[in-house]
Amino acid sequence: MKRALRRDRRKRAPAPRKLKLAPLDVARCEQFLMHEARLLDEGRFDAWLALFTADAWYWIPTEPDQKSPFDTVSLIYDDRRLLETRVRRLSSPRIYSQEPPSRTSRIVGNVTVEEASSDRSACTVRSKILVLENRRDSQRLFGGTAHHRLVQLDGNLRIAWKRVDLLNCDAPLDGILVPL
Amino acid sequence: MTAVEWLVPLDSKIKHPPECAAEKPMGISEAELAQLIEPGRVHRRVYTDPAIFELEMARIFGTAWIYVGHESQVKNPGDYFCTRIGRKPVIMVRGQDGKARVIHNQCAHRGAMVVALEQGNAPEFQCCYHGWTYHLDGRLKAVPLQHGYPREFDPADPKTSMLQVPRVESYRGFVFASEAPDGPNLADALGYMTTSLDDMVDRAPDGEIEVAGGVFKHTYDGNWKLYFENLCDAAHPLFTHRSSIEAAQQQSDAVHSDGTGEIALRQMRQNGAPYSFWESQVGIWTYPNGHSFLGDYHDDAKLVAAMNDPVFRDYIAAMEAKKGKARAKEVLEVRRWNSIIYPNLSFMSQFQQLRVVHPIAVDRTVVHAYTFRLAGAPDRMFRNTISFANTVNGTGSLVLTDDLEIYNRIGIGLLSEGTEWLQVGRGFASDVPDAHGGRRGKNSTSEVYIRNMLDAWRAYMTDGHAARAAA
Secondary structure, eight states: OHHHHHHHHHHSOOOOOOOOOOOOOHHHHHHHHHHHHHHHHTTOHHHHHTTEEEEEEEEEESSTTOOOSSSSOEEEEEEHHHHHHHHHHHTOTTOGGGSSOOEEEEEEEEEEEEEEOTTSSEEEEEEEEEEEEEETTEEEEEEEEEEEEEEEETTEEEEEEEEEEETTTTSOBOOOOSOO | OOTTTTOOOTTSOOOOTTTSGGGOOSSOOHHHHHTSEETTEEETHHHHOHHHHHHHHHHTTTTSOEEEEEGGGGOSTTEEEEEEETTEEEEEEEOTTSOEEEEESOOTTTOOOOOOSSEEEOSSEEOTTTOOEEOTTSOEEEOTTGGGSOTTOOTTSGGGSOOBOSEEEEETTEEEEESOSSSOOHHHHHGGGHHHHHHHHHTSTTSOEEEEEEEEEEEESSOHHHHHHHHTOTTSHHHHTHHHHHHHHTOOTTSOOSSHHHHHHHHHHHTTOOHHHHHHHOOEEEEGGGEEEEEOOOOOTTTTTOTTOHHHHHHHHHHHHHHOHHHHHHHHTOOEEEEEETTTEEEETTTTEEEEEEEEETTEEEEEEEEEEETTSOHHHHHHHHHHHHHHTOTTOTTHHHHHHHHHHHHHHTTOSSOOEEEOOTTGGGOEEOSTTOEEOSSTTOOHHHHHHHHHHHHHHHHSSOOOOOO
16 A cells, blocks of 8 residues: 555656646637537537536526525525536436437527636636537527636646536426437 | 316315216226225326326316416415416415415406516506406406496306306415315315424424525426325435436535535435435335325435534524424424425425426426425525525526436337236235224335325226225
């Protein structure tokens, strides 16, 4: 055991010099959101999950301006553990509600940085989304506002939390399978 | 049937079919209607025929006690909550006299919907078309340009009011309404199911519950009855919910959770209980008028019995402080999963969930799912209620989405004329009579609760009222 630990220590990369972080400007955030949208459209859900931090949450409220996911129901409210389960289920051959799978096509736009930490290591990004979803013989359109809390970890951008406010959050809906 | 077919004076009797023109069968004879249900099977037309759906609206939703809402949704005078009885838009409203009423959400002038918001508070109701203004009990209060109406126009005539639904009763805060002026009272219609409603309320240390936490609305392209026929089905989770069961079983509990995932994963894993468990540990009980409940199927200490959950320990302490040890034990020992009060209500006491089924068309249904807060319980209990609602009633739930897929697939499958009769015979030979006029399955995998609803369906559709389910 001790030997193993020592070996690990030997293997460990030298402590990183303070990385020079690229500034969290709108352009970089927009590129990131477009990358995220592409992963979802292409069904690369594992890669999408990898964008989130280890204690991330993902939230789609049922009410406009909903204050909390803990005192009001949500179309989706996943802590990291449930988000992992959600993504694992999406790749199950027995997910009958994705047989046939949904196809989505999404546009991300109107990106603004709402708030950034003073060292620019984290920021909250607001964007507008339009998601066209086709399944079986019907097509539906989701639209709304997304907020992402982006943080820099080891030089990479990661999602600490994501909130999507849908225009039709309080309308009767058939199941939501592919994340928005 | 016209859009205003309920605009009849309050003193008129709703006629039993087939005398009433509005209820005259379209495309199906009374004789055919009586032949659609047989022992252990049901004809597919019951789920697909638009003429049968129209009759259901008149003979079931037009006569039975229909759950409208909970009194906590209209706490103060002027508080209103809009919903539907069958397809008809209605308003549950608390009058200035403190009484809760149910009135049709329709102006007596040109037929427009009067109240457009789902809930709120109003001193009076005013139609936005020509300004007809109504008291909270639906009586006409004022009409602009009254001199312009015919001489015989009488604002006191009930025909000029937003009509009250003739009978409204509540049981421990649950408000039901019936469009039939006569018939069994609510308590008789509920029968032994009052004990399930008691179970919802008695779990509150302070003896009161209130609707809180918003609402889910989900929809599918299939018949309204399919929803109820799935709610107490103990034989489907292992197949239908396999994707979430397996994903949950493979999930590491070392990964970060704020409590949400913990509740969700326990529920999903429990859905994976083997058939032997459902057949030996869980029961299903049915009662007259189509009502039923499924026994609790959890042995997971933290989910329901929850003796090891610190939140639940605090809750038990609050219960014992308010009710005494013996009574608290008695209340918490009631172990029921979903209860069904036919034809539009289902609820579950363990996590304070309630669903209302709204038939829209023969092949279109909307379900509203609510949550309740237990007065006097620790705040964290309600947080678990919300997490649980997201798990089993959420539009993006890992569980419900597969149920919705089933309803949609039945909706499509029934378009086939291959199978004329659908099977509801599982457990048929082994059902046994039970106390309180009930019938129960030998175990939870019996489809006795579907047969029981279909018996009630046939009684409503052919006799004009639900008869006692045959033993």
